[in-house]
Amino acid sequence: MEHVTHGITLDGVARFVDIATDALSSAREEIDALNVYPVPDGDTGTNMFLTVSAARDGLREALASDPGLSLGDGMAVLARAALMGARGNSGVILSQMLRAYVRHLAGAAIADKPAETIAAAMAEATEASYAAVGAPVEGTILSVSRAASDAALEAAGRGARTRDVFTAAAAAARAALARTPEQLDVLAQAGVVDAGGRGLCVVLDAVETTATGRRPTPWSAPIGTHLIPVAAAPPGDDLTEDGPGYEVMYLLDADDQHVADLRATLATLGDSLVVVGGDGLWNVHVHVDDVGAAIEAGITAGRPHRIRVTHFADQVAAGPQPGSTRASTRAGRKVVAVAAGPGLAALFESAGAVVVTGGPGQRPSTGQLLEAITGCGAAEVVVLPNDGDTVRAAEIAARTAEVEHDVSVEVIPTQAQVQGLAAVSVHEPGRAFDADVREMTATARHARHGAVTVAARRAITMAGACEPGDALGVIAGDFAVVGSDLEEVATDVLERLLAGGGELVTIVSGEDGEDLAQRVAAHVERRHPHVDVAVHDGGQPRYPLLVSVE
Secondary structure, eight states: OOOSSSOOOOOHHHHHHHHHHHOOOOOOOOHHHOSSOOOSOOOHHHHHHEEEEEEEHHHHHHHHTTTTOOHHHHHHHHHHHHHHHHHHHHHHHHHHHHHHHHHHHTSSSSTSSSHHHHHHHHHHHHHHHHHSSSSSSSSSSHHHHHHHHHHHHHHHTTTOOOOHHHHHHHHHHHHHHHHHHHHOOOHHTTOOOOOOHHHHHHHHHHHHHHHHSSOOOOOOTTTTHHHHHHHOOOOOGGGGGTTTEEEEEEEEEGGGGHHHHHHHHHHHEEEEEEEEEETTTEEEEESOOOHHHHHHHHHHHHHEEEEEEEHHHHHHHHOOOOOOOOOOOOOSSEEEEEEEEHHHHHHHHHOOOOEEESSSOOOHHHHHHHHHHHOOSEEEEEEOOSSSSGGGHHHHHHHHHHHOOHHHHEEOOOOSSSHHHHHHHOOOSSSSSHHHHHHHHHHHHHHHHEEEEEEOOOOTTTTTETTTOOOEEEEEEEEEEESSHHHHHHHHHHHHHHHTOOEEEEEOOTTHHHHHHHHHHHHHHHHTTEEEEEEEEEOOOOOEEEEEEE
């Protein structure tokens, strides 16, 4: 691992966002359970995860399009993606912290005094978070951020290395988190620490891991506090008779000079006001009773879009329980499938699936999957990620859709496009939901899958060393064959898959792989005349052939 010791590299930033996203994914349910302030709606961990995963996906997409992306441009992409993907009170605050942090670094000479610059950036992030909140409250993510940045400034002031500044900040954040019940009565009554503060600790721990290569000391609840189900939490102010009943969020295209008036207007309508952003794009969050007035205020200031309204009473009553019996306008069943090429998309669509564009280099975000799940209008949804790295994002999207949109969702953990094709081929909406999912899952698991690709660089694989331009054969996600000829490697992969028997071979050609697919299909027909062969044009990049045996 390349450590970040004397400055910041874009590779280091990308590693941090990956580590932070995975860490928030793992801690999501724990953080959701801590969520009692300002509203015990059990979504703080999910919202912070979705915010950081949006930042990660935005940076990944930018790097895939431009591998030579500069540090400044990459961090600007990161900040904008976090702003656009921010959800919930803590997620919006976190996006503002990231934005202020990267803007400070972009305007500073990091190499001259890296530790001092990074500490100052943390301090600016804290100030920006306080400024974004209509009525700052101690004992929240704000207090944890203040403690972290103060510790960073102190460490830098005594000449600490950059990595030690990150370590000091993370340790101070954990200590501040333990003090939050002393600062906020609702936390003390519930016996928990602040959920947003806990989420920020997870992010700062990820920074420390990226900088040092070490995992921080695992967090445990302080004596006297614990993790509790949201349903057992005392109601926050927004669930009392006098408190606002709705959360309103939207992105806003507006000139910066109109935002002060917007803040003033929204402050008179409700509470938990957070407005973050700049340079013409803002993310607005507020708790109100008059939803229309909150949206009209946005229209007066500029152009609101991606408007999202949550009724707290419904959300809290529903809880994280799939299969709710609340009234719903949803009906029927849909399959949401991730497709890695235009031909594959057409195949899934012909089977009635809703398609999300994905695949290596353009994997879909959790937000994109959530939009597909909720936007299809079905009461029951089956998700086919068709990629190992997309399964976790699909699972988070599924659980979020169940909680927030009263839809039953099952994720079949398909690792390859051809497994998804096998699953959707046996999909039957007329069956009971559980039975349909079982049949699709079993079919996907029985589809042994492989692929062929071309090595882009020198590497050591499970099949031995490879050089750029070598043909690589993949079986069940692992490199199993290295050769000089794509056709020979492809037939080797298929022969290995057929060694376990099979009745149907499916071959999906990628970009410029049609002729190769026909030659490989002819080989199978000659060598295995009892096996049926289906050839499809998938159009996927990077993989001339995808294959499966059923």
